[in-house]
Amino acid sequence: MTDFITRFAPSPTGQLHLGHAFSTLTAFETAQKADGRFLLRIEDIDTIRCQPEFEQGIYDDLEWLGLAWETPVRRQSEHFDEYRAGLERLMAMGVVYRCFKTRKEILEDIGRAPHHPGEGPEGIIYPGPAEPLSADEEAEKIATGEPYAWRLSMTAAQARLGDLSRLTFQEIGEGPNGETGVCRIQPELIGDAILARKDIGTSYHLAVTLDDAKQDISHVIRGQDLFFATTMHRILQALLDLPVPVYQHHRLLTGDEGERFTKRDRSETLAAMRAAGANAADIRRQLGFDW
Known part of the structure; x- marks a missing residue:
């Protein structure tokens, strides 16, 4: 059994954006190179702001990006x-x-x-x-x-x-x-x-x-x-x-003017890009992942 296990743990309080894509691709690619395991965790302890449609959107976006993860997915609310x-x-x-x-x-x-x-x-x-x-x-x-x-x-x-x-x-x-x-x-x-x-x-x-x-x-x-x-x-x-795990804090992806991506900026969500006809491979290359 591998001794390398990492995770991507988003909260379903909105739609994923390019910053999320960069983070999850970083974790996924690092696990792949280490012949390790990549887990998805849904951090939904905020039972008011977290919504089922946003959780489904997470699965849809990550699958579109070309990622795979182990099931069952751990949901914090459980x-x-x-x-x-x-x-x-x-x-x-x-x-x-x-x-x-x-x-x-x-x-x-x-x-x-x-x-x-x-x-x-x-x-x-x-x-x-x-x-x-x-x-x-x-x-x-x-x-x-x-x-x-x-x-x-x-x-x-x-x-x-x-x-x-x-x-x-x-x-x-x-x-x-x-x-x-x-x-x-x-x-x-x-x-x-x-x-x-x-x-x-x-x-x-x-x-x-x-x-x-x-x-x-x-x-x-x-x-x-x-x-x-x-x-x-x-x-x-x-x-x-x-x-105590090993920690790897990666740089934050920013927009053209240096601003951080947020869930409030709907024009930069993965769902909006997908709906506009974006190609997942192009998004991955844009973020520095050439596969």
Whole structure:
């Protein structure tokens, strides 16, 4: 059995565009050259924005591009019990807490803090509450039905693991600032990230980390925009005693004016190109894949 397994893991919240095509072709071709396995995963934990027609569109677009993948396809919406089990392990360790603060309240707290760490590559860095809620205060908020998020406490994680910045991962691609080789994580750029919500039992960070371990992913191939998310994934791997894949963050494909492709730009979707008569082989060559 091969020891090289990678994946392409889109969310069905819109149609795929050229950036997605570049990412999945990169992963597929790398697996082919390594005589490895290529998996497709549907990351549909957002049960409101994810739609069946977008999921079908993913299959149609990738098949048109000439890709093949193993079945059955793992769909995250079918595995909330596994994510809950992972979250409960973290609860038992005492490294997560309920956060009832809204985004507005967090921004107000930040405005009052004289030495706040500011904004990182993943957005506003939330360093956690100045004072934790008492058990009675938390119970009262739960009883009144207030929404909350489960956050990973960086302070508690560090108390359990030691100096988090000593955790490393192998990067065979290149981060946005040229990072490559053995890379140290940068927890100071992340803060207390959300791992689940009251109404959604997991987040991207928790689900993707557990999925990669469950599927024996040996190489995570994805865009440079997710390079700094590796810090959170590496901490979760250490806490949950999960294997650490090799990472390959590839360059981001951009338009003529240097802008990133988005699902909102419908003119650049693969479906629109296909409907306009585009040829898949031409698209592959345009993206640098000559096969």
